[in-house]
Amino acid sequence: MPNTVFSTEILPDGNACRYDPPRDPCIIVILGASGDLTSRKIIPSLYQLFLLGLLPRDCAVLGCARSKLDTAEFCSRLKQGVLEAGADMSRWDDFSDKLxxxxxxxxxxFSYGGLAETMEQISRTHQTGKNSLYYLAIPPFLFETVITLLGQTGLARETEGCWRRIIIEKPFGSDLESAVRLDGILGNFFHEQQIYRIDHYLAKETVQNILAFRFANSILEPLWNRKYIESVDICALETLGVEHRAGYYEKAGVLRDMFQNHMLQLLSLVAMEPPTQFLSENVRSRKAKLFQALRPINTESINDHIVLGQYTEGALEGHLVQGYRREPGVDMQSLTPTFACMKVFIDNKRWQGVPFYLTSGKRMGEKQTKITVQFKGVSRSVFRNGMMSSDSNNRLTFLIQPREKISISFRAKNPGPVMCLRPIDLEFCYDSDREGKIDAYEKVLIDCLKGDQMLSLRQDSEELCWAFLTPLIEDCEQCIRTESILHFYPAGSSGPVEADKIRLNK
Ligand SMILES: NC(=O)c1ccc[n+]([C@@H]2O[C@H](COP(=O)([O-])OP(=O)(O)OC[C@H]3O[C@@H](n4cnc5c(N)ncnc54)[C@H](OP(=O)(O)O)[C@@H]3O)[C@@H](O)[C@H]2O)c1
Structure with missing residues (x-):
């Protein structure tokens, strides 16, 4: 029997925590299945869902790619990836019967005709019916071709009550024009309800908890506005460099790689208006509304709003690491930014005048993704004359990586004979134990199998984000301009010092 950790009714007083696993029979077709994403993330996640009893009983996984492999070789490659993920291998043989x-x-x-036949055969063996989930685990330049050919061969068509869904990992295009073109091609064959534009970051527990914290607690929502909040910092810092992805990263840079998706999505969760109900279309509409309210950054004042950087040689965790321009596959004169700090304003009643600082960089001194909401000081406080410092004003922090933790800093009395204040933290940590918790890719996959689009980016939001960023990216990428605005920072540092300057001018 599957060993599910999910109770169907956790709360005695209703169905709020009821969880029904996906039950529809289906084939999961992974295109690009010989690659890194499949062996490191997709298959270990599907196997974990299988162990938890969260995969439909009648389901099969079909990997497709150009590599000359047979099913046995494919399975043995995947087993390696699952072993490396440290999974319990006791039911691997049962799972691999589905691969x-x-x-x-x-x-x-014509190759897609063969694919359709293979799907038919698998469907007969595993009673999976016609439901299919296509996972595009291929390089982005192949998206348009593969989507078109899936469509032209009828593999996207929903007939006889079946569903056909498609998952696309970010990046969705490289600017507004290419995103609109990709959406147009998708739209030729798939309806919006069939399309899952995913960013697994959004499926992390702490990220989802932002909405729970904001909208399920009466003590926060009244304070969640310009009257009480001074500023919001969203940062996603990595210690890793460009690794083996220079080919992609040289063209993308940090603004395309991190801002169009992760950073703006995190911003939308912190800043959006409450949805009328916690339903995917309500939440997705609120996000779109928030993106519409982003104040465009005028290219004349761009230097007051954006600082770009690129890492040079430096010491990281006790080792000397090379600069970006010396990484394999990177141009020795490259002007690609590996760091950006951006000041963003939201033009609506709630947030008028509150700066949101978005920062992301590679080869930083520490790996950390966090959101810090800085509250204003107490007006006309009774505690004056050096009893408390302004930098200990209340602060709410959502730490997303490396540990998932939420903390609120308060001021309290220092023990002792005098009334002197000090900051203290109240913390809520997610247990490192797996019990009841699922990994971000597992969450993404079960949502797609269930047809829940809550975490998937809707076309209008995706295009609004590109519309906001594309003029900035284009302006930053003009060669002479980039030379003048790109600041170098040593690997292992906290980025270019110039990033602090954009905080000074409101
Ligand atoms: N890896 C990650 O952690 C990660 C994270 C987020 C998003 N993504 C996105 O997910 C997708 C897959 O990532 P991945 O890391 O698995 O990619 P990958 O290993 O570079 O490529 C996946 C497969 O695509 C085929 N392929 C690669 N280059 C090709 C080319 N020039 N022409 C034709 N086929 C080619 C190869 O299969 P065959 O040669 O056998 O056909 C390869 O095994 C990408 O869009 C990536 O941006 C990946």
Whole structure:
């Protein structure tokens, strides 16, 4: 019997925590299944869901790619990835009975005829019916071709009550124009309800908890506005460099890689208006409304709003690491930014005048993703004359990586004979134990299997984010301009010092 940790009714007083696992029979078709994402993330996550009893009973996984492999070789590769993820292997053989491999030439239409036949055969063996979930685990330049050929061969069509869904990992295009084109191609064959534009960051427990904290607690919502909040900091810092992704990163840079998706999505969760109900379309509409309210950054005042950086050689965790321009595959004169700090304003009643600072960088001194909400000081406080410092004003922090933790800093009396104040923290940590908790990719996959689009980016939001960023990216990318605004920072540091300056001018 599957060992599910999910209670169907956790709370005695209702169905709020009822969880029904996906039950629809289906085939999960992974395109690009010989790659890193499949062996490191998708298959270990599907296997974990299988162990937890959260995969539909009648389901199969079909990996497709150009590589010449048979199903046995494919399974043995995947087993390695699952072993490396430290999974309990006791039921691997049962799971691997559901795995298949099909050789696919991405650009050739007849190859998709073969794919359809293989899907039919698997469907008969596993009673999976016609429901299919396509996972595009291929490089983005192949998206348009593969989507078109899936569509032209009828593999996207929902007939006889079946569903056909498609998952696309970020990046969704590289600017507004390419995103609109990709959406147009998707729209030729798939309806919006079939499309899952995913960013697994959003499925992390603490990220989802932002909405729970904001909207389920009466002590926060009355304070969540310009009257009480001084500023909001959202930062996603990595210690890793560009690794083996220079080909992609040289063209993307930090603004495309991190801001169009992770950073603006985190911003939307912190700043959006309450949805009328916790339902995916309500939440997605609130996000779109928030993106509409982003104040465009005028290219004349761009230096007051954005600081770009690129890492140079430096010491990280006791080792000397090379600068970006010396990484394999990177141009020695590269002007690609690996760091950005951006000051953003939201033009609505709630947030008028409150700066949101978005910061992301590679090869930073520490790996950390966190959101800090800085509250204003107490007006006309009774505690004056050096009894408390202004930098200990209340602060709410959502730490997303490396540990998932939420903390609120308060002021309290220092023990002793005098009334002197000190900051103290109240903390809520997610237990490192897996019990009851699922990984971000597992959450994304079960949502797609269930047809829940809450965490998937809707077309209008995706295009609004590109519309906000594209003029800035284009302005920053003009060669002479980049040279003048790109600041170098040593690996292992906290980024270019110039980033602090944009905080000074409101
Ligand atoms: N890896 C991650 O952690 C990660 C995280 C977030 C998003 N993503 C996105 O997810 C997708 C898959 O990532 P990945 O890391 O698995 O990619 P990958 O390993 O570079 O590529 C996946 C597969 O695509 C095929 N492929 C690669 N280059 C090709 C080319 N030039 N022409 C035709 N086929 C090619 C290869 O399969 P065959 O040669 O066998 O066909 C390869 O095994 C990408 O869009 C990536 O941006 C990945």
């Amino acid at each position: 298949y491999y099909h050789e696919l030439v991405y650009e050739e239409k």
